[in-house]
Amino acid sequence: MRYARGIEQVYFKALGLITRTVGRVVPPDDVEDIVQETYVKACQVKNESDIRNPQAFLLKMARNLALDHIKRAEFRLASSMSGAAGETDYEPRSSGDLTHDTAAGDQEFALFCESIRQLPQQSRRAFVLKKVYGYSQKEIAIQLGVSESTVEKHIASGLLKSRQFMMKHASVAEFAKPSVRE
Template sequence: MNIYNNYSEKELITLLREGDTDALSRLYYLYVKQLKYFVLRTAKSSLLAEDVVHDTFIKVWENRDKIDCELPFKPYLYTIARRHLLNLLKRAQHEINIVDEMRRSVINEENSTELLLDYSESSSIFQEAIKSLPEQRREVFIRCRIQGLTYKQAAVELGISESTVNNQMVKALKSIRGFITIRSAMILLIAATIK
């Protein structure tokens, strides 16, 4: 990949459009620190910033044929990252609003204090969700989210690529979110029928 060090951004974009993964790696190397700093200013979370940066480069790869070689790459990259971060933040806020709404509706029910999940039950559901993941996905999730390793560190520990770690994290978060949503909904339905 050393030959890529001498290529201009325009040449790297041309190679990227042709499906050259080494060109993507070089662009990643050139922009990853700046992009992470840019995202971190808004995200205020190193882990979230790392997720957004990795997702941004995945989107660049997936849409490589749409990149205009004549336009500067950095604004294109930052626009993708900003939009992705804003979508994640909106989704997180939406989920918080749903949980708050569910909590308010349960609190309004008679004897609702008995129906609220306490911390140990919530923790138990979360542990079940993690255990339900396929082995590699579970290992990636534990290292990145629980142990606090970076995607790069987790990749080295598990002997897999950084992009595999990123893909497994995306799938793990989606699975865990779905598991918890279904389990919580079931508990609320059971609680409503007990009334």
């Protein structure tokens, strides 16, 4: 029989707290994966004696893993939205300067993330579940406890409002960019 190490024992005692902590950051369907990833990472810890408060360590690790998950999801959302950029009047311009373009891309991504944060809560949740996590409208309707037509309206509204936000605020960002003469 294998005896659990100290950090593993703390993990199992704090499992409910870890699950709730992760659940505050990510959608319910992703909680279990992140909690399991936390366990795997905890098992990989070499020097447990260096950890002063194992429970706080595990909670911080779980929260960081959840935040990393959200960042990856936001990146996927931004990537999927770049395909939709041709559907709007907003087109980022290239200055020909790689450093500048990288910084401008980071600013545009931050602007996009802010546009999503500005959405009403239900629209934001429906939009993120659809565009980031790839849920179907039916799955989102069940998750949010609303009809599929309401989900469709939330997603359409979220897309429209985020585009308007981007276009409105991009004009300010464009002012700071050097113009490219062709």
